[in-house]
Amino acid sequence: MDDIPNIARVAALIGYPARATMLSALMDGRALTASELAALAGVTKQTASGHLAKLEEGGLIANVTQGRHKYFRLNGNDVATALEALMGVAATRSRTRTGPKDQTLRKARRCYDHLAGELGVFMHDRMLAKAWLTPKGEDIEFTVSGKSAMIAFGIDITSLATRRPTLVKPCLDWSMRRYHLCGSAAVGLLEQIIANGWASQQNDSRAITFTPKGEQCFREWLG
Amino acid sequence: MDDIPNIARVAALIGYPARATMLSALMDGRALTASELAALAGVTKQTASGHLAKLEEGGLIANVTQGRHKYFRLNGNDVATALEALMGVAATRSRTRTGPKDQTLRKARRCYDHLAGELGVFMHDRMLAKAWLTPKGEDIEFTVSGKSAMIAFGIDITSLATRRPTLVKPCLDWSMRRYHLCGSAAVGLLEQIIANGWASQQNDSRAITFTPKGEQCFREWLG
DNA sequence: TCCATAGTTCGGTGTGCAGCGTACCATTAT
DNA sequence: ATAATGGTACGCTGCACACCGAACTATGGA
Numbered sequence: 001m002d003d004i005p006n007i008a009r010v011a012a013l014i015g016y017p018a019r020a021t022m023l024s025a026l027m028d029g030r031a032l033t034a035s036e037l038a039a040l041a042g043v044t045k046q047t048a049s050g051h052l053a054k055l056e057e058g059g060l061i062a063n064v065t066q067g068r069h070k071y072f073r074l075n076g077n078d079v080a081t082a083l084e085a086l087m088g089v090a091a092t093r094s095r096t097r098t099g100p101k102d103q104t105l106r107k108a109r110r111c112y113d114h115l116a117g118e119l120g121v122f123m124h125d126r127m128l129a130k131a132w133l134t135p136k137g138e139d140i141e142f143t144v145s146g147k148s149a150m151i152a153f154g155i156d157i158t159s160l161a162t163r164r165p166t167l168v169k170p171c172l173d174w175s176m177r178r179y180h181l182c183g184s185a186a187v188g189l190l191e192q193i194i195a196n197g198w199a200s201q202q203n204d205s206r207a208i209t210f211t212p213k214g215e216q217c218f219r220e221w222l223g
Numbered sequence: 224m225d226d227i228p229n230i231a232r233v234a235a236l237i238g239y240p241a242r243a244t245m246l247s248a249l250m251d252g253r254a255l256t257a258s259e260l261a262a263l264a265g266v267t268k269q270t271a272s273g274h275l276a277k278l279e280e281g282g283l284i285a286n287v288t289q290g291r292h293k294y295f296r297l298n299g300n301d302v303a304t305a306l307e308a309l310m311g312v313a314a315t316r317s318r319t320r321t322g323p324k325d326q327t328l329r330k331a332r333r334c335y336d337h338l339a340g341e342l343g344v345f346m347h348d349r350m351l352a353k354a355w356l357t358p359k360g361e362d363i364e365f366t367v368s369g370k371s372a373m374i375a376f377g378i379d380i381t382s383l384a385t386r387r388p389t390l391v392k393p394c395l396d397w398s399m400r401r402y403h404l405c406g407s408a409a410v411g412l413l414e415q416i417i418a419n420g421w422a423s424q425q426n427d428s429r430a431i432t433f434t435p436k437g438e439q440c441f442r443e444w445l446g
Numbered sequence: 447t448c449c450a451t452a453g454t455t456c457g458g459t460g461t462g463c464a465g466c467g468t469a470c471c472a473t474t475a476t
Numbered sequence: 477a478t479a480a481t482g483g484t485a486c487g488c489t490g491c492a493c494a495c496c497g498a499a500c501t502a503t504g505g506a
Contacts (some may be wrong), residue, residue, distance in 0.1 A: 007306070008243035015235030018464080024230065034483060047465050051485055059316035068473040068482045082312045083230070085305035090229035092301065093282035135358040216307035241494080257453060270495055272454055291452045291503040 014086065017042050019051050023060065023074070029113035029203040031064060031071035056182070077182060080112035086126055108199065108208040111182065115190045115208065119218065120180035121147045123189070124170065126222035133168065140170060142185070153221075154195075155188040193218065236281045237309065240313050241266050245304055246283065246297070251429040252336035254287060254294035270296075274435060280283065285323070300405060303334060331422065331431040334405070338413045338431065342441065343403035346412070347393065349445035350404070356391065378411040378420075 018041040019022070025032060025040045032040075038048030052072055055061045062075040074080055108117040115123065127133045132146030142150065142157070151156045160167060168186060170179040175198055181189070190208075195198050197215030210218065237243055243262040248255060248263050255263075261271030275295060278284045283300040297303055331340040339344065350356045355369030365373065365380070373380045383390060391409060393402040404412070413431075416422050421437030424430070433441065 007247065007309045007318070008238055008240045010238075010309050010313045010316070011234045012238030014236075015231055015233075015238035016464080018232065019229045020231035034413065035481090040299045043464085045483065046467085046485085050464085053484090060312070066249070070483070076315075076317065078308070078312050082305070082308035084306040086230045086233050089283070089301050090233045091475060092299075093229070093233070239494080258451090266494085267496060268453065269455085269497085273494080276454090293453070 010060070011059065013055055013060055014083070016051075017041075018047070018132070019055060022048070022051065022055070022072075023079075024206075026061065026072065026074045027080060027083060027112060028110045028201065029074075031073040033069050037072065074112060076200050077112055084111060084116075090188075094221070104207045104209065108210060110190070110201065110208060111206075113190070114180070114182045114186035115193070116180050117208070119208075119210065122219075123222060124180045130222070133171055137210045140168060142168065150185060150188075153189075155185065157188075159184060160184045160188055232265065233281060233283070233305075236278055236283055237306070240264075240428065241270070242278060243348070245271070245278070245295075246302075247429075249284065249295065249297045250303060250306060251333045252297075252426065254296040256292050256294055300336075307334060307339075326434065327430045331433060332429045333413070333424065333431060334403070335401070336413070337405045337409035338416070339403050342431075342433065343436070345442075346404045346445060353445070363393060365391065373408060373411075376412075377415050378408065380408060380411075383407040383411055409444075 007186055014023060019039040019146075022037045025037060034048055035045055037052065038045045041048060043051075045091065052061065052063075056063060056072075056075075060075055060079050061072050064071045064073070101175075106117055108115060108119040112122070114120070124133075127146065128135075128140070129151075130146075131143055132149050133140045134143050134146075147157055157167070166183040167182055168183040169182065180186075193214075194201065196214070196217070197211070198218050199208050200209040202209065228381070237246060242271045244298075248260060257271055257275055257345055259267060260275065261268045264271060264274070266274075274394050275284065275286075279286060279298075279393040281299055283302050286423070287294045287296070329340055331338065331342040333339065337343070337413050347356075350369065351358075351363070352370075353368075354366055355372050356363045357366050357369075380390070391404055391406040393404065400414040403409075416437075417424065417431075419437070419440070420434070422431050422433040
């Protein structure tokens with residue numbers, strides 16, 4: 001039963017408004033500085049410093065020090081997955097109706113480093129339907145035509161494959177209850193979507209906002 | 224940003240040893256009484272009563288009152304999913320090496336109400352390989368031969384389909400990092416496995432222990 | 447009817463910990 | 477040099493809440 005205290009420890013780290021806010025902010029995949037996180041969470045720098053130290057000791061976040069700045073990021077996709085799972089539970093349990101802000105998050109958002117939400121699920125489904133991806137056991141993998149499509153889209157899939165363990169993998173979406181894509185190729189896809197000017201990300205949110213024209217291009221590309 | 228307090232609230236409910244122990248105990252899918260949960264968590268009945276009321280108010284558990292007994296169960300598969308995700312994070316972050324108890328859990332255990340662990344993943348993979356299941360978009364579904372196999376195995380798949388929303392669905396396994404099966408058919412499968420005498424469940428653990436012969440039959444059935 | 451058991455309510459105690467003020471180091475700018 | 481900014485260490489205060497003891501209600505059995 002030694003695993004019980006561990007899960008309690010992890011949950012307790014998340015189970016506090018200030019820390020939960022920080023972690024949620026980091027869900028957008030960017031690395032933020034201690035001061036930024038402090039401002040977001042609405043606490044002083046000292047308090048934030050303490051929280052961040054605890055989160056890091058617990059292995060939930062990691063930091064990169066650059067000069068006098070200390071950038072924090074989520075420590076692994078499994079942390080993001082756990083946070084999304086908790087969001088799913090919280091969302092269905094809360095009586096607060098979905099606001100407008102919630103709507104944009106449902107449509108498209110970052111899940112750590114890849115695209116999630118309605119459009120993320122859409123991309124997943126279409127890439128399977130177009131036979132760019134094919135199921136392989138419990139995972140998925142690129143087909144030959146899928147690899148060509150990635151390269152045509154500007155994603156150097158061969159070099160990506162060597163950099164990170166998983167190229168592409170399904171990831172459960174809390175708002176849709178269906179799968180979207182994660183993995184290094186999914187990271188590249190989101191980067192390219194933004195590079196194309198199809199979408200952009202606000203500074204203070206995980207929401208990915210597609211321009212009308214951008215969404216049209218996106219859907220046509222997958223059409 | 225109204226979703227932040229919610230996730231913190233849910234996590235805080237889990238983030239306490241007594242409550243985490245109770246929730247973990249309920250992961251085996253059985254409904255337990257307040258006194259049993261109190262004993263498992265190592266607190267008095269009064270304390271447990273308070274915890275259980277909080278968990279219920281938070282929507283994580285639900286109860287069925289039968290006479291003077293009050294049986295508690297997890298309130299939905301998404302709660303189990305979130306708990307598993309937290310276990311995954313906790314497991315990889317903790318320095319404690321996998322003990323013998325851990326080994327049996329890795330081999331086979333209940334995840335809420337269905338089979339998880341090595342053998343659960345094995346069943347998922349084999350049923351796909353045998354073409355009893357086939358991927359359907361992001362989900363999976365039974366093939367004709369799969370349905371026959373289920374009926375032959377003693378699972379009334381047609382009546383199950385009407386009782387619960389999802390018949391069969393992939394569910395991520397924290398120890399294996401791969402998918403096993405959940406859904407009403409998966410519940411039936413585990414029940415039948417136990418009814419066949421292939422495996423049994425200890426009273427105080429989520430572990431499912433297969434008899435040597437039972438495991439052999441299980442593997443042959445899927446062979 | 448009386449007793450045993452399951453569970454809850456209430457009041458009180460203790461403690462863990464978030465949050466801040468102050469003071470302090472480290473890095474960059476002037 | 478001095479100043480400005482990012483981040484940390486320490487001590488303190490206050491509050492939330494876990495936990496228990498005792499008393500209470502409700503169900504079931506003898």
